[in-house]
Amino acid sequence: MKVLVLGGDGFCGWPTSLHLSDIGHDVIVVDNLSRRAIDLELEVESLTPIRPMGERVAVWKELTGKEIGFVNLDLAKEYDRFEQLLRTERPDAIVHFGEQRAAPYSMRSSAAKRYTVDNNVSGTHNVLAAVVATGLDIALVHLGTMGVYGYGWSGSAPIPEGYLTVKVPTPDGDLEREILHPANPGSVYHMTKTLDQLLFAFYAKNDKLRITDLHQGIVWGTQTPQTALDERLINRFDYDGDYGTVLNRFLMQAAIGHPLTVHGTGGQTRAFIHIRDTVRCIQIALENPPVAGEQVKVFNQVTETYRVRNLANLISSLTGVEVANLPNPRQEAAENDLNVEREQFVKLGLNPTLLSDGLLEESRDVAQKYRDRADTSKIIARSTWRQGMETSPDLVTK
Ligand code: NAD
Ligand code: USQ
Numbered sequence: 001m002k003v004l005v006l007g008g009d010g011f012c013g014w015p016t017s018l019h020l021s022d023i024g025h026d027v028i029v030v031d032n033l034s035r036r037a038i039d040l041e042l043e044v045e046s047l048t049p050i051r052p053m054g055e056r057v058a059v060w061k062e063l064t065g066k067e068i069g070f071v072n073l074d075l076a077k078e079y080d081r082f083e084q085l086l087r088t089e090r091p092d093a094i095v096h097f098g099e100q101r102a103a104p105y106s107m108r109s110s111a112a113k114r115y116t117v118d119n120n121v122s123g124t125h126n127v128l129a130a131v132v133a134t135g136l137d138i139a140l141v142h143l144g145t146m147g148v149y150g151y152g153w154s155g156s157a158p159i160p161e162g163y164l165t166v167k168v169p170t171p172d173g174d175l176e177r178e179i180l181h182p183a184n185p186g187s188v189y190h191m192t193k194t195l196d197q198l199l200f201a202f203y204a205k206n207d208k209l210r211i212t213d214l215h216q217g218i219v220w221g222t223q224t225p226q227t228a229l230d231e232r233l234i235n236r237f238d239y240d241g242d243y244g245t246v247l248n249r250f251l252m253q254a255a256i257g258h259p260l261t262v263h264g265t266g267g268q269t270r271a272f273i274h275i276r277d278t279v280r281c282i283q284i285a286l287e288n289p290p291v292a293g294e295q296v297k298v299f300n301q302v303t304e305t306y307r308v309r310n311l312a313n314l315i316s317s318l319t320g321v322e323v324a325n326l327p328n329p330r331q332e333a334a335e336n337d338l339n340v341e342r343e344q345f346v347k348l349g350l351n352p353t354l355l356s357d358g359l360l361e362e363s364r365d366v367a368q369k370y371r372d373r374a375d376t377s378k379i380i381a382r383s384t385w386r387q388g389m390e391t392s393p394d395l396v397t398k
Pocket of ligand 2: 147217245249271
Protein backbone atom coordinates (compact mmCIF):
# COMPACT_ATOMS: atom_id res chain seq x y z
CA MET A 1 0.00 0.00 0.00
CA LYS A 2 1.01 3.63 -0.34
CA VAL A 3 1.63 5.17 3.10
CA LEU A 4 2.34 8.76 4.08
CA VAL A 5 4.44 8.86 7.26
CA LEU A 6 3.88 12.25 8.89
CA GLY A 7 6.82 13.07 11.17
CA GLY A 8 8.89 10.40 9.39
CA ASP A 9 12.21 12.10 10.21
CA GLY A 10 11.71 11.61 13.97
CA PHE A 11 12.73 8.99 16.52
CA CYS A 12 9.73 6.70 15.92
CA GLY A 13 8.92 7.87 12.38
CA TRP A 14 12.27 7.13 10.72
CA PRO A 15 12.54 3.47 11.79
CA THR A 16 8.85 3.01 10.96
CA SER A 17 9.38 4.43 7.45
CA LEU A 18 12.29 2.04 6.89
CA HIS A 19 10.35 -0.94 8.24
CA LEU A 20 7.30 -0.23 6.07
CA SER A 21 9.51 0.28 3.01
CA ASP A 22 11.42 -2.90 3.82
CA ILE A 23 8.23 -5.01 3.83
CA GLY A 24 7.20 -3.63 0.45
CA HIS A 25 5.05 -0.58 1.07
CA ASP A 26 5.43 2.61 -0.95
CA VAL A 27 6.46 5.19 1.68
CA ILE A 28 6.47 8.99 1.54
CA VAL A 29 7.80 10.91 4.55
CA VAL A 30 6.17 14.27 5.31
CA ASP A 31 8.10 16.31 7.87
CA ASN A 32 8.92 20.00 8.39
CA LEU A 33 12.18 19.12 10.23
CA SER A 34 10.95 21.11 13.26
CA ARG A 35 12.51 18.56 15.63
CA ARG A 36 15.95 19.32 14.17
CA ALA A 37 15.19 23.06 14.54
CA ILE A 38 14.31 22.57 18.23
CA ASP A 39 17.70 20.87 18.75
CA LEU A 40 19.32 24.05 17.43
CA GLU A 41 17.12 26.17 19.72
CA LEU A 42 18.06 24.03 22.76
CA GLU A 43 21.72 23.90 21.66
CA VAL A 44 21.80 20.12 21.88
CA GLU A 45 22.15 17.27 19.37
CA SER A 46 21.05 13.67 19.16
CA LEU A 47 23.72 11.51 20.84
CA THR A 48 23.86 9.52 17.63
CA PRO A 49 25.05 11.35 14.50
CA ILE A 50 21.81 11.43 12.49
CA ARG A 51 22.21 12.36 8.84
CA PRO A 52 20.13 14.88 6.86
CA MET A 53 16.89 13.53 5.44
CA GLY A 54 18.11 13.68 1.82
CA GLU A 55 21.13 11.54 2.68
CA ARG A 56 19.03 9.11 4.73
CA VAL A 57 16.69 8.30 1.83
CA ALA A 58 19.58 8.19 -0.69
CA VAL A 59 21.47 5.65 1.46
CA TRP A 60 18.32 3.52 1.83
CA LYS A 61 17.96 3.47 -1.96
CA GLU A 62 21.66 2.68 -2.43
CA LEU A 63 21.45 -0.29 -0.02
CA THR A 64 18.04 -1.73 -0.90
CA GLY A 65 16.97 -0.25 -4.23
CA LYS A 66 13.79 0.98 -2.52
CA GLU A 67 12.67 4.59 -2.76
CA ILE A 68 11.27 6.60 0.13
CA GLY A 69 9.81 9.96 -0.89
CA PHE A 70 10.31 13.09 1.23
CA VAL A 71 8.12 16.20 1.35
CA ASN A 72 9.15 19.08 3.62
CA LEU A 73 5.79 20.45 4.76
CA ASP A 74 4.35 21.98 7.94
CA LEU A 75 1.13 20.12 8.76
CA ALA A 76 -0.09 22.89 11.05
CA LYS A 77 0.54 25.77 8.66
CA GLU A 78 0.43 24.48 5.09
CA TYR A 79 -3.04 23.05 4.79
CA ASP A 80 -3.47 23.65 1.04
CA ARG A 81 -0.18 21.98 0.16
CA PHE A 82 -1.13 19.00 2.31
CA GLU A 83 -4.57 18.62 0.72
CA GLN A 84 -2.94 18.84 -2.72
CA LEU A 85 -0.39 16.21 -1.70
CA LEU A 86 -3.22 13.82 -0.80
CA ARG A 87 -4.95 14.48 -4.15
CA THR A 88 -1.71 13.85 -6.06
CA GLU A 89 -0.44 10.82 -4.15
CA ARG A 90 -3.79 9.21 -3.21
CA PRO A 91 -2.32 7.23 -0.28
CA ASP A 92 -4.10 4.18 1.15
CA ALA A 93 -3.01 5.08 4.67
CA ILE A 94 -1.45 7.83 6.78
CA VAL A 95 0.65 7.24 9.90
CA HIS A 96 0.68 10.44 11.97
CA PHE A 97 3.75 10.98 14.20
CA GLY A 98 4.08 14.69 13.32
CA GLU A 99 3.64 16.50 16.63
CA GLN A 100 5.74 18.22 19.31
CA ARG A 101 6.15 15.30 21.68
CA ALA A 102 8.16 16.36 24.75
CA ALA A 103 6.24 17.10 27.96
CA PRO A 104 9.13 19.12 29.51
CA TYR A 105 9.55 21.18 26.32
CA SER A 106 5.80 21.89 26.33
CA MET A 107 6.07 23.31 29.87
CA ARG A 108 9.19 25.43 29.52
CA SER A 109 7.58 28.77 28.57
CA SER A 110 4.37 30.40 27.47
CA ALA A 111 5.74 30.39 23.90
CA ALA A 112 6.45 26.62 24.06
CA LYS A 113 2.98 25.91 25.47
CA ARG A 114 1.31 27.89 22.69
CA TYR A 115 3.52 26.36 20.02
CA THR A 116 2.74 22.84 21.23
CA VAL A 117 -1.03 23.43 21.22
CA ASP A 118 -1.03 25.28 17.86
CA ASN A 119 1.26 22.75 16.20
CA ASN A 120 -0.33 19.56 17.49
CA VAL A 121 -4.02 20.45 17.46
CA SER A 122 -3.95 22.36 14.15
CA GLY A 123 -1.75 19.74 12.52
CA THR A 124 -4.03 16.88 13.52
CA HIS A 125 -7.17 18.78 12.56
CA ASN A 126 -5.67 19.73 9.18
CA VAL A 127 -4.96 16.06 8.46
CA LEU A 128 -8.57 15.10 9.26
CA ALA A 129 -10.10 18.00 7.31
CA ALA A 130 -7.91 17.24 4.28
CA VAL A 131 -8.89 13.56 4.23
CA VAL A 132 -12.57 14.58 4.27
CA ALA A 133 -12.07 17.30 1.61
CA THR A 134 -10.43 14.89 -0.83
CA GLY A 135 -13.11 12.22 -0.36
CA LEU A 136 -10.37 9.59 -0.49
CA ASP A 137 -10.74 6.41 1.59
CA ILE A 138 -7.56 6.78 3.67
CA ALA A 139 -7.04 4.87 6.92
CA LEU A 140 -5.37 7.04 9.58
CA VAL A 141 -3.11 5.63 12.30
CA HIS A 142 -2.18 8.20 14.96
CA LEU A 143 0.44 8.01 17.65
CA GLY A 144 -1.20 8.96 20.90
CA THR A 145 0.07 8.35 24.40
CA MET A 146 -0.64 6.40 27.58
CA GLY A 147 -0.48 9.79 29.28
CA VAL A 148 -4.03 10.61 28.11
CA TYR A 149 -5.33 8.34 30.89
CA GLY A 150 -3.25 10.00 33.61
CA TYR A 151 -1.69 8.10 36.47
CA GLY A 152 -3.54 6.76 39.48
CA TRP A 153 -7.03 8.04 38.55
CA SER A 154 -8.65 4.61 38.92
CA GLY A 155 -6.37 3.14 41.58
CA SER A 156 -5.26 -0.36 40.72
CA ALA A 157 -8.10 -1.01 38.21
CA PRO A 158 -6.63 -1.90 34.80
CA ILE A 159 -6.61 0.87 32.20
CA PRO A 160 -8.81 -0.34 29.34
CA GLU A 161 -7.90 0.08 25.67
CA GLY A 162 -9.53 3.46 25.15
CA TYR A 163 -13.11 2.93 26.30
CA LEU A 164 -14.65 2.49 29.71
CA THR A 165 -17.99 0.85 30.43
CA VAL A 166 -19.94 2.95 32.94
CA LYS A 167 -23.34 2.70 34.60
CA VAL A 168 -25.53 5.83 34.41
CA PRO A 169 -28.19 5.86 37.16
CA THR A 170 -31.73 6.63 35.89
CA PRO A 171 -35.14 6.38 37.64
CA ASP A 172 -35.71 3.18 35.63
CA GLY A 173 -32.45 1.58 36.68
CA ASP A 174 -28.86 1.78 35.51
CA LEU A 175 -28.04 2.40 31.84
CA GLU A 176 -24.81 0.83 30.64
CA ARG A 177 -22.72 3.05 28.36
CA GLU A 178 -19.29 2.87 26.78
CA ILE A 179 -17.42 6.18 26.99
CA LEU A 180 -13.96 7.37 26.05
CA HIS A 181 -11.82 6.86 29.16
CA PRO A 182 -11.74 10.18 31.08
CA ALA A 183 -8.81 12.33 30.01
CA ASN A 184 -6.33 13.28 32.72
CA PRO A 185 -3.29 14.91 31.09
CA GLY A 186 -0.20 15.78 33.12
CA SER A 187 1.38 18.36 30.79
CA VAL A 188 0.42 20.72 27.97
CA TYR A 189 1.86 18.17 25.53
CA HIS A 190 -0.27 15.36 26.98
CA MET A 191 -3.28 17.71 26.91
CA THR A 192 -2.89 18.10 23.13
CA LYS A 193 -3.17 14.33 22.79
CA THR A 194 -6.44 14.33 24.74
CA LEU A 195 -7.74 17.05 22.38
CA ASP A 196 -6.69 14.91 19.40
CA GLN A 197 -8.90 12.14 20.80
CA LEU A 198 -11.99 14.34 20.59
CA LEU A 199 -11.14 15.37 17.02
CA PHE A 200 -10.89 11.70 16.08
CA ALA A 201 -14.17 10.78 17.79
CA PHE A 202 -15.97 13.56 15.91
CA TYR A 203 -14.56 12.73 12.46
CA ALA A 204 -15.15 9.00 12.91
CA LYS A 205 -18.78 9.73 13.78
CA ASN A 206 -19.51 12.58 11.36
CA ASP A 207 -17.49 11.59 8.28
CA LYS A 208 -16.98 7.88 8.92
CA LEU A 209 -13.22 8.28 8.77
CA ARG A 210 -11.32 5.12 9.61
CA ILE A 211 -9.06 6.03 12.52
CA THR A 212 -6.80 4.07 14.85
CA ASP A 213 -5.31 5.83 17.90
CA LEU A 214 -2.30 4.12 19.46
CA HIS A 215 -1.85 4.94 23.13
CA GLN A 216 1.85 4.35 23.25
CA GLY A 217 4.05 4.12 26.34
CA ILE A 218 7.60 5.48 26.62
CA VAL A 219 9.70 4.21 23.74
CA TRP A 220 13.20 2.97 24.56
CA GLY A 221 16.10 1.65 22.50
CA THR A 222 17.60 3.16 19.37
CA GLN A 223 18.12 0.77 16.54
CA THR A 224 15.92 -1.51 14.47
CA PRO A 225 17.28 -4.06 11.99
CA GLN A 226 16.93 -1.47 9.21
CA THR A 227 18.52 1.53 10.99
CA ALA A 228 21.41 -0.73 12.01
CA LEU A 229 22.20 -1.63 8.39
CA ASP A 230 24.51 1.36 7.91
CA GLU A 231 25.70 4.11 10.25
CA ARG A 232 24.20 6.67 7.87
CA LEU A 233 20.72 5.27 8.66
CA ILE A 234 21.19 5.53 12.43
CA ASN A 235 18.20 6.56 14.52
CA ARG A 236 18.00 9.61 16.79
CA PHE A 237 18.97 9.18 20.50
CA ASP A 238 17.72 12.04 22.69
CA TYR A 239 19.33 12.36 26.11
CA ASP A 240 18.76 16.00 27.11
CA GLY A 241 16.47 17.12 29.93
CA ASP A 242 13.62 18.04 27.58
CA TYR A 243 13.53 15.34 24.91
CA GLY A 244 15.43 12.44 26.48
CA THR A 245 13.04 9.88 27.93
CA VAL A 246 13.74 8.14 31.18
CA LEU A 247 15.11 4.71 30.25
CA ASN A 248 17.26 5.93 27.34
CA ARG A 249 18.53 8.72 29.59
CA PHE A 250 19.53 6.22 32.28
CA LEU A 251 21.30 4.04 29.68
CA MET A 252 23.20 7.04 28.32
CA GLN A 253 24.03 8.27 31.82
CA ALA A 254 25.35 4.81 32.74
CA ALA A 255 27.50 4.81 29.59
CA ILE A 256 29.23 8.07 30.59
CA GLY A 257 29.33 7.41 34.35
CA HIS A 258 26.80 10.14 35.23
CA PRO A 259 24.62 9.51 38.33
CA LEU A 260 21.17 8.27 37.29
CA THR A 261 18.74 11.20 37.47
CA VAL A 262 15.72 9.86 39.35
CA HIS A 263 13.08 12.56 39.87
CA GLY A 264 11.91 12.48 43.48
CA THR A 265 11.53 9.03 45.01
CA GLY A 266 11.27 7.37 41.58
CA GLY A 267 7.92 5.91 42.64
CA GLN A 268 6.38 6.90 39.27
CA THR A 269 5.25 3.80 37.35
CA ARG A 270 5.19 4.16 33.58
CA ALA A 271 4.55 2.00 30.52
CA PHE A 272 7.36 1.10 28.10
CA ILE A 273 7.85 -0.33 24.63
CA HIS A 274 11.00 -0.99 22.59
CA ILE A 275 11.39 0.85 19.26
CA ARG A 276 11.46 -2.52 17.46
CA ASP A 277 7.96 -3.23 18.78
CA THR A 278 6.76 0.28 17.89
CA VAL A 279 7.43 -0.36 14.21
CA ARG A 280 5.76 -3.80 14.39
CA CYS A 281 2.70 -2.32 16.11
CA ILE A 282 2.33 0.29 13.36
CA GLN A 283 2.45 -2.47 10.77
CA ILE A 284 -0.21 -4.45 12.67
CA ALA A 285 -2.42 -1.37 13.03
CA LEU A 286 -2.14 -0.65 9.29
CA GLU A 287 -3.09 -4.24 8.49
CA ASN A 288 -6.14 -4.16 10.80
CA PRO A 289 -7.93 -0.84 10.20
CA PRO A 290 -11.46 -0.16 11.39
CA VAL A 291 -14.28 -0.17 8.84
CA ALA A 292 -16.10 3.02 7.87
CA GLY A 293 -18.64 3.95 10.54
CA GLU A 294 -16.81 2.12 13.32
CA GLN A 295 -15.73 4.11 16.37
CA VAL A 296 -12.05 5.05 16.69
CA LYS A 297 -10.03 1.89 17.30
CA VAL A 298 -7.78 2.33 20.33
CA PHE A 299 -4.82 0.10 21.17
CA ASN A 300 -2.62 0.43 24.24
CA GLN A 301 0.82 0.19 22.63
CA VAL A 302 2.72 -1.00 25.68
CA THR A 303 4.71 -4.11 26.49
CA GLU A 304 5.83 -3.64 30.14
CA THR A 305 5.39 -1.30 33.08
CA TYR A 306 8.18 -0.27 35.45
CA ARG A 307 8.66 1.97 38.44
CA VAL A 308 11.35 4.58 37.69
CA ARG A 309 13.43 3.71 40.78
CA ASN A 310 13.37 0.00 39.86
CA LEU A 311 14.74 0.86 36.40
CA ALA A 312 17.46 3.01 37.99
CA ASN A 313 18.36 0.27 40.47
CA LEU A 314 18.46 -2.34 37.67
CA ILE A 315 20.82 -0.21 35.55
CA SER A 316 22.89 0.70 38.59
CA SER A 317 23.31 -2.98 39.48
CA LEU A 318 24.39 -3.78 35.90
CA THR A 319 26.85 -0.88 35.60
CA GLY A 320 27.86 0.23 39.10
CA VAL A 321 26.73 3.82 38.37
CA GLU A 322 25.13 5.48 41.42
CA VAL A 323 21.50 6.61 41.64
CA ALA A 324 20.79 10.29 42.44
CA ASN A 325 17.40 11.32 43.84
CA LEU A 326 16.82 14.82 42.46
CA PRO A 327 14.07 17.36 43.14
CA ASN A 328 11.22 16.54 40.74
CA PRO A 329 10.75 19.42 38.26
CA ARG A 330 7.32 18.05 37.30
CA GLN A 331 3.99 18.14 39.05
CA GLU A 332 3.04 14.46 39.15
CA ALA A 333 2.11 11.78 41.67
CA ALA A 334 5.23 10.76 43.60
CA GLU A 335 4.08 7.13 43.65
CA ASN A 336 1.52 5.38 41.43
CA ASP A 337 0.56 1.91 40.30
CA LEU A 338 -0.16 1.18 36.65
CA ASN A 339 -2.07 -1.78 35.39
CA VAL A 340 -2.64 -1.65 31.62
CA GLU A 341 -4.77 -3.84 29.38
CA ARG A 342 -2.75 -4.66 26.27
CA GLU A 343 -4.20 -7.81 24.80
CA GLN A 344 -5.15 -6.57 21.32
CA PHE A 345 -1.67 -6.32 19.82
CA VAL A 346 -0.60 -9.66 21.28
CA LYS A 347 -3.72 -11.30 19.80
CA LEU A 348 -2.82 -9.78 16.44
CA GLY A 349 0.66 -11.29 16.54
CA LEU A 350 2.96 -8.94 18.51
CA ASN A 351 5.71 -10.88 20.26
CA PRO A 352 6.84 -8.32 22.86
CA THR A 353 10.50 -7.37 23.30
CA LEU A 354 11.18 -7.21 27.03
CA LEU A 355 13.86 -5.47 29.06
CA SER A 356 15.20 -8.90 29.90
CA ASP A 357 15.82 -9.70 26.21
CA GLY A 358 19.34 -8.27 26.14
CA LEU A 359 18.60 -5.03 24.31
CA LEU A 360 19.48 -2.87 27.34
CA GLU A 361 23.09 -3.75 26.61
CA GLU A 362 22.67 -2.92 22.92
CA SER A 363 21.35 0.56 23.74
CA ARG A 364 24.07 1.10 26.32
CA ASP A 365 26.66 0.11 23.70
CA VAL A 366 25.23 2.69 21.27
CA ALA A 367 25.46 5.31 24.03
CA GLN A 368 28.97 4.17 24.88
CA LYS A 369 30.07 4.43 21.25
CA TYR A 370 28.91 8.04 20.93
CA ARG A 371 29.63 9.19 24.51
CA ASP A 372 32.06 11.86 23.31
CA ARG A 373 29.16 13.66 21.61
CA ALA A 374 27.37 14.13 24.96
CA ASP A 375 27.09 17.61 26.46
CA THR A 376 26.80 16.87 30.18
CA SER A 377 25.44 20.37 30.88
CA LYS A 378 22.24 19.34 29.01
CA ILE A 379 21.46 16.28 31.14
CA ILE A 380 19.62 17.74 34.13
CA ALA A 381 15.94 18.50 33.40
CA ARG A 382 15.46 22.23 33.96
CA SER A 383 11.95 22.76 32.61
CA THR A 384 9.63 23.06 35.62
CA TRP A 385 5.85 22.58 35.68
CA ARG A 386 5.30 25.73 37.75
CA GLN A 387 7.39 28.82 38.41
CA GLY A 388 9.64 28.59 41.43
CA MET A 389 10.02 24.81 41.45
CA GLU A 390 13.49 23.61 42.34
CA THR A 391 15.82 21.71 39.98
CA SER A 392 19.17 20.06 40.63
CA PRO A 393 22.55 21.66 39.91
CA ASP A 394 24.70 19.84 37.33
CA LEU A 395 26.12 16.61 38.74
CA VAL A 396 29.82 15.96 38.36
CA THR A 397 30.66 13.34 35.73
CA LYS A 398 33.24 10.77 36.74
P1 NAD B 1 10.07 13.20 17.34
O1 NAD B 1 10.01 14.61 17.84
O2 NAD B 1 11.40 12.54 17.27
O3 NAD B 1 9.41 13.14 15.88
C1 NAD B 1 8.30 13.92 15.50
C2 NAD B 1 8.53 14.36 14.07
O4 NAD B 1 7.41 15.15 13.66
C3 NAD B 1 9.77 15.25 13.94
O5 NAD B 1 10.60 14.77 12.90
C4 NAD B 1 9.20 16.64 13.62
O6 NAD B 1 10.07 17.39 12.80
C5 NAD B 1 7.87 16.29 12.97
N1 NAD B 1 6.85 17.35 13.12
C6 NAD B 1 6.44 17.95 14.25
N2 NAD B 1 5.52 18.88 13.96
C7 NAD B 1 5.34 18.86 12.61
C8 NAD B 1 4.54 19.63 11.71
N3 NAD B 1 3.74 20.62 12.14
N4 NAD B 1 4.60 19.34 10.39
C9 NAD B 1 5.42 18.35 9.94
N5 NAD B 1 6.21 17.60 10.74
C10 NAD B 1 6.17 17.87 12.07
O7 NAD B 1 9.05 12.36 18.22
P2 NAD B 1 8.92 10.77 18.36
O8 NAD B 1 9.56 10.38 19.61
O9 NAD B 1 9.28 10.12 17.10
O10 NAD B 1 7.35 10.65 18.57
C11 NAD B 1 6.49 10.49 17.45
C12 NAD B 1 5.04 10.46 17.92
O11 NAD B 1 4.87 9.37 18.81
C13 NAD B 1 4.64 11.73 18.67
O12 NAD B 1 3.37 12.14 18.24
C14 NAD B 1 4.61 11.31 20.11
O13 NAD B 1 3.63 12.00 20.80
C15 NAD B 1 4.31 9.82 20.03
N6 NAD B 1 4.90 9.08 21.15
C16 NAD B 1 6.26 9.08 21.35
C17 NAD B 1 6.78 8.39 22.44
C18 NAD B 1 8.26 8.36 22.74
O14 NAD B 1 8.65 7.83 23.79
N7 NAD B 1 9.12 8.90 21.87
C19 NAD B 1 5.92 7.69 23.30
C20 NAD B 1 4.55 7.72 23.06
C21 NAD B 1 4.05 8.42 21.98
N1 USQ C 1 12.00 10.87 34.91
C1 USQ C 1 12.99 10.71 35.86
N2 USQ C 1 14.26 11.02 35.52
C2 USQ C 1 14.60 11.46 34.26
C3 USQ C 1 13.60 11.60 33.29
C4 USQ C 1 12.30 11.31 33.64
O1 USQ C 1 12.74 10.30 36.99
O2 USQ C 1 15.80 11.71 34.04
C5 USQ C 1 10.61 10.53 35.24
C6 USQ C 1 9.63 11.66 34.97
O3 USQ C 1 9.55 12.56 36.06
C7 USQ C 1 8.35 10.87 34.70
C8 USQ C 1 8.83 9.58 34.06
O4 USQ C 1 10.22 9.48 34.39
O5 USQ C 1 7.75 10.53 35.92
C9 USQ C 1 8.67 9.52 32.56
O6 USQ C 1 9.28 10.65 31.96
P1 USQ C 1 9.72 10.60 30.41
O7 USQ C 1 10.36 11.90 30.07
O8 USQ C 1 10.48 9.36 30.15
O9 USQ C 1 8.31 10.42 29.66
P2 USQ C 1 7.10 11.41 29.39
O10 USQ C 1 7.38 12.80 29.80
O11 USQ C 1 5.88 10.77 29.94
O12 USQ C 1 6.99 11.43 27.80
C10 USQ C 1 7.41 10.37 26.95
C11 USQ C 1 7.44 10.91 25.53
C12 USQ C 1 6.02 11.31 25.12
C13 USQ C 1 5.08 10.12 25.30
C14 USQ C 1 5.16 9.58 26.72
C15 USQ C 1 4.43 8.25 26.86
O13 USQ C 1 8.31 12.03 25.43
O14 USQ C 1 6.02 11.70 23.75
O15 USQ C 1 3.76 10.51 25.04
O16 USQ C 1 6.54 9.28 27.05
S1 USQ C 1 3.64 8.08 28.43
O17 USQ C 1 4.62 8.38 29.46
O18 USQ C 1 3.20 6.72 28.50
O19 USQ C 1 2.58 9.04 28.47
